[in-house]
Amino acid sequence: MRILCLLFLLQSGMSAIAQEEEKIKDIIEGLAENSPEEEDLSELTDRLTFFRKHPINLHKTSPEELKGLIFLSPLQISNFFAYIANAKLLDVLELQAIPGFDPETINKLLPYITISTLEGYEQIKLKKLTHIANHDLILRYARLLQQQKGFRDLPGSKYLGSPEKILLRYRFNYHDILSGALVMEKDAGERFFNRNTGLDHLSANIALFKLGRVEKLVIGDYSLQFGQGLTLWSGFAFGKGPDVTSVAAKDVGLKPYTSANESSFFRGIASTINLGRNIHFSPFISYRQLDASLKATADNKFTLSNIGISGLHRTQTELKNQKSLKQIVYGGALQYITDNLNVGFVAYQSNYQHQFITGTQLYNKYSFTGKHLTNIGLHYNYTFRNIYFYGELAQSVGTGHALVNGAMATLSRKLSAVLLHRSYNKDYHNFFSRAVGEGAETNNEKGWYVGLNYLLPGNLSWSVYGDYFKFPWLKYRVDSASAGYELLSQLTYKRGKTFKSALRFKREQKQQNPDAGSIFHGLEKVLKQSYRLEASWKPNQKYNFQQKTEITLYQKGINKKESGILVYTDMDYTPTASKLSGNIRLAYIKTASYNSRIYAYENDVLYGSGSGIYSGNGIRSFINVRYRPLKKIDIWLKYGLSIYRNTETIGTGLDEIEGNRKTEVKLQLRYQF
Template sequence: MCFRLLLVLFLYSNIVRAQTAEAGFIKDLMESLAENLPEDYDLFELEDRLIYFSKHPINLNQTRAEELKSLVFLSPLQISNFFAYLKANGPFIDVLELQSIPNFDAETVERLLPFVAIESNSLTRKPTLKNLRTFGENDLFIRTGRALEIPMGFSKLSGSKYLGTPERLLLRYKYNFAQRIDAGLIAEKDAGEKWGADFKSAHLAIFNTWRVSKIVLGDYSLQFGQGLTLWSGFAFGKAPDVTSVAKKDLGLRPYNSTNEYAFLRGLATTVTLTKHLDFTGFVSYRKLDASLSLNSKGEEVLTTINETGYHRTATEIKNRNSLTQLFFGGALQYRRNNLDIGLIAHRTNYNHAFTTETAPYRYYDFSGKALTNLGLHYTYTYRNLYLFGEIAKSLNSGLAYVNGALISVSAKASAVVFYRNYASNYHNFFNQATAEATRAANERGLYVGLNLYPAKSWAIAVYADYFKFPWLKFRIDAPSDGYEVLGQLSYMPSKTFKVQLRYKSELKQQNTDLAVPINYLDDVKKESYRADVNWELNKSISFQNRLEVSQYHKGTSRAEFGYLVYQDVSYKSIRAKLSGNIRVAYFDIPSFNSRIYAYEDDVLYSFSFGMYNGKGLRNYLNLKYKFLKRLDIWGRYAISFYPKASTVGSGLDEIEGNKKSDVKLQLRYQF
């Protein structure tokens, strides 16, 4: 004990305790983790989780693996090492003791500090009516927004057009009681949809009641293993944090996102059978949007499933709820010491059949009305080695598997190796395993990554991924292969100054653009170079500067280059009620092929991944005003200006003129 007290005193001289989770910190973390997500991905669940733990820190001496997995910046090996340390040394006497855990570098500890605490006596309140009313936390959001210019889809008099209004509306309510009871309601209307709540979502979740550790009625998500057999909702793939390829499953969770496709609806529960054995059972019944057509027998068959959730035009409204999906199954989870093994079985039934397309690259696509999937996943930790993997089978079709290892080479180096093999005829409607393609099928790959910390202020991340596609793909009329490499150097001599340099290169193959009798494959290479500088002038004002250059080169054609440069300025004062940030960006990007994506600040729980293409300016202003103790107001104005353009956008979203602007207003009331 004396030694550990001395250790804590020593650590105080090396690292300073962060008192609160600053919004800027969460923003930086979100941006670094969300690099490879689709531009319309709703990150509400992730940010909500981080903000919750900033207000209700995790008790390090009473936490569970699932709780630490929610902190997405912790690797599975770090989580395993945490519990091994706790078991060997007993309760923590101070949070700074985290730095003495193997593989917990200074950056990891800095990230953890806003979300953890030491509490000797944890008060557990009973869910009585009085306690539910007195200690329950209510969170209400109301958001509205619209583009100021009128797209062609609203002004057309005939043909395909938007039948609703240009306003976007969102109402989100959430209730939480001591992490025992969780309830939520979402109502949303997209631009172009008719007035009213076009999308509605609700759930009621109860935790840790008798042998039932979780029960969710309404909308929920399921996340098991490495995402190969069963994963819905939020998922990471390849990212600058090289350990992100090893997924951290959270099992059953209530659904809080506005994504209108990636969730289940019905009833699910996790029951503790024995000390080391859990069972999760689930059933879901949903109506999905789909395009239908008639086959040669005059029967309605499924052409495509529409995942956007848009119901703006006559065709989109016609396709709404035209397909029913019944999904049910179970997952058995065994955990003991450093071993975790899981078995999954589920079946999906549709009221219309999938049909095989005539295009050669669609030869292995799923056909029929029903699909059964089975899977086995595992993790095992031995000292500084973490092994993980999963094998999955779709009945009457293909096999898929992944295997990987995380290893802490030393206090200054960790590595990951990840191999995947997904058969061309592997079918699964709930598959979000790490892959180069949009779905884990028709792919083999080997990924190797390395994190290095050569000195206190320096960090290096490197990964290389080689992949092959054994069968054809869209616009790829032969088996193909490629690679992706990334290198990132970070220098942070103090908490107020950080420099980051990144290089990323990706090579794939695609049909030639030349008019030839038989298509052959050209190499398509994309490269990007990024330099970032983040610095604080004082406690209230901070800056971010970025320069990014992109390059696109296909076959023997001439390479094209684009670049983006922007300046961000943020203001936040502890005493002032007003805070905000502004961006001024200039970009010159020849075409969509060399486009650049950049994360944009937005109102709370709203996310923007700006796609920069063409030549022009992109500016925005976000403001937050604390109107009352429990009432916050956000406002946002954003504008894109293209000096030499006569129109902006395409199709029904085309706007006459050379600019496009957007406004948002959001209210949040906590009670």
């Protein structure tokens, strides 16, 4: 019977990767809607791809490592370690005995876990590094086939580089004790090499793990993620989504940085040291040269109002701003960690070469000024029976503070709930904060969030959340205190491993200044609603079909309500043991304006960002193909085409394209050795 159960779980695990791709779609679509358009969202797919190739050893894992699996909630992770503290895990079937680990969760886990007794340094000799380590080399080429305005020989501002986007990335991983990474990238319009700043983007690091008391040591580029993201968090961060447990941050502490994002990392040296008695210390120091637009003062000094995060250096102005601001950050995190309790204190200082000043607009009254900023914070999480409590208190020394507290509970085998409260002062300042919230920055916000996940009879599941928020002080385009709310409800039906459908409703209301020329005085309500119906059907092991229809409604004040619609069909072709696989999409889009745009995940080459904005009136199609000519070599090719009706130009500014067609190609080569 145990063998039959194991075979069933292994068979189910084959479909778990497809299930996780669906979850990645949900997360990326939600993040893209609330993130800057230039933000790189590839870190999520990157993380799970790594775990597929390097499964987590459940005998030697840690809470930080399991937090890298997006479908495990902090409560499930805490329950796992509470279980193995009393009994050694001998078989994956034992996961069923852990509270919160239902068959669906276990199925999702299988592609990313293993049970092994190997001991890293005890079993491996460093002289075998070149033979045993896993090496991964990627070269990517992408470009638009149509010529953008910035590449034409016109007077004024223009792009100084070539239209190709090129990425080279090399990684090696020596079991779980040594890793390294090198990333080089140029964006379209950039020069690959600048004699003043060198390569447009170069990132590298080397990391050691499990070296006696030194749990981690990273030299080069790294990210830091502690607590709930109020005090210190760099890199990727989750937010609100259909899985209501995603609002509880899963901090992983120190980790090597391997993304191509040019802004969200530290550069220097950092480590995590086990001081004994469950106490861990993570000191760090970072020195970087950032992009900023400087303004000269009368005494031959410079000031600035913000830091550039786009990573684009295509024009004379962008090149002038490149690496114009020196930044030094140093500090540490001290944590007490047990199976059911984590208490941590974080303190660090950020020093900048030039003075920050605020604009003359009233909403900038409480913005950060000066050259030095000290941040401190206290975070905690504690599991008591079936309840996971978590929170963080953060302070920008000399100004305001921010606070978040929440609880996550498994009320029964079918019902789980999350409650979250947040309060961010208008004068709380932090350059490395990514806590849950509505604003681009973690300040000037108060809110309550409540969410439920419920397993209904008949293969149905229901997720719902409500979030009420208010902004005590002014914001950009909001000239007084304001408030709003967000509601989401999703009903999902699954029939075995072959069919899944979901019906989603989302409503969000905020307040904003009237448009220019309006006779209305005061703030106007901005309402966004969306209705989504999607389904996926897998008739056999080779093919998987997906259909999605989404309608959006947008209205500001008493203006006429505008709408948008997106309908697409995807087909995935993934035959077992075949050298060729791929997917194709045909989509129809019609939106009244950019306000009614729709975000939809797009399959991409490996480690691609996967986010797409659908706006306008036309069709969008792409084909994404993977070919494996040899065991160690993979080749990806993506060809995308958008055709718009009644359109003479696409895009704005230097990105403008003449005509109604936009075509992009992407070619990627991966060599593993």
